[in-house]
Amino acid sequence: MSEPVAGPQPRRTVSGRIVPRRFPTLIATVLAALVAVLLGPSTASAATWPVIARGDSGAQVTTVQHLLTQHGRTTTADGQFGPGTETQVKAFQSAVGLTADGSVGPLTWPKLVVTVQNGSSGAAVKAAQTQLNRYGYGLAVDGAFGPGTTSAAKDFQSKHGLTADGIVGPNTWNALVGGSGSGGGGGGGTRAQLAASIDANSRISLLTYHVSGIVDNDSTAQANITDTKNGTTAETSNYSDVGETEVWLSTAMLNGMLRLATERGYTFLVTEIAGGDHSSNSNHYKGIAFDADNMSVSNGTFVSACKAYGATEALDEGNHVHCAWE
Incomplete structure (x- = not known):
């Protein structure tokens, strides 16, 4: 479709029908909104996803390592982003069609996080518990999503303007890893x-x-x-x-x-x-x-x-x- 003609005159379509100029603007607005919905929080909130790379350490790295393990790429959760973790990140990125640069940023996080909720278990739950502990919840990082983790997730969601359903999905993950943490829960300094x-x-x-x-x-x-x-x-x-x-x-x-x-x-x-x-x-x-x-x-x-x-x-x-x- 050609660009709209400059000036106040109407635009003629290939069928010969006259379309007022307000329509392209309306269509563009609708399309933009549709794209935002389809892309979801992984793109719309891309600026809040941190970049974690080789040389980093702490709870953010531990979270990445647990999530890599959840995806079948077993990684020691030692909180150190060394060559082993970098290799696993690159392998994961290649497998999901991303540039294998070895750093976990706005494009990698949305593909790495896994929705977990009451009854879930495994490494992704450990990742969620590790993140919640950054905010002072003091959970046992046992990989079992039980009442304690559910309560912590709901409390976190309530305090961060999210639906307090206790489900750690894309939006909650985004708020967790994108926040600075508080309460000394796992991220308390270098x-x-x-x-x-x-x-x-x-x-x-x-x-x-x-x-x-x-x-x-x-x-x-x-x-x-x-x-x-x-x-x-x-x-x-x-x-x-x-x-x-x-x-x-x-x-x-x-x-x-x-x-x-x-x-x-x-x-x-x-x-x-x-x-x-x-x-x-x-x-x-x-x-x-x-x-x-x-x-x-x-x-x-x-x-x-x-x-x-x-x-x-x-x-x-x-x-x-x-x-x-x-």
Whole structure:
């Protein structure tokens, strides 16, 4: 169809019928509205989708990793956007017809998110729970969409002008990942900032030696936090099953540790993080677990609190408590 003729005169169609000039404008308006509806929130709200790429860390990355796993591209949910995650993102993008640039932005997010609701289970639910925890809901990231997750979803939706139906669909996903988060729920600062807050918190004590009695000053709980505070990796112990290696401490784990002190008001001693000697496949060596002793509450209460803050492994070991965030 040719462009409308300039000026006030009517436009003649190919059939010879005269059409007043207001019709093209009306048709264009209707078509634009139709396109917006068809494209939906993935395009209309594209500016609110964040760009997550290699080198990023935190809850947003963990969310991407859970969603990749949901789509059959198993990815370790460690909150670190490294080469492995980038490879999986590229593979996913290629599979859904997107440019495989390895970054998760406005075009990738809408294809990556999965609608979940009461009764759903799996990695996509973990992604939703991870996001809700950015806003302070303190859900266990267990992949089971039950009453607690439903209640949190409805509350979030109500506070963000969405239909409070408890269904985490495209619009709710968009609001979740596009928001800045609040309440310390999983997105509470960078790794270095979290470590600095832990180091400065009077309720958290960090052991400066190993409970085994073996000397390796570079891998104590205090050394792990100090290194992380300074923006570097933490070290495992040279006498451990994996030897001396470097590992990034999980921001989810650090955030959980900090919230136990700042929100619950617990005092406790962190005896080991990445250091110490543990079983060969221990989560300590992945930088996602810590052991605590001398708590101001019972072991059972501490275990429950770890789970409430998203710990996927919380164990009462008798003489200490072990908490880990996958």
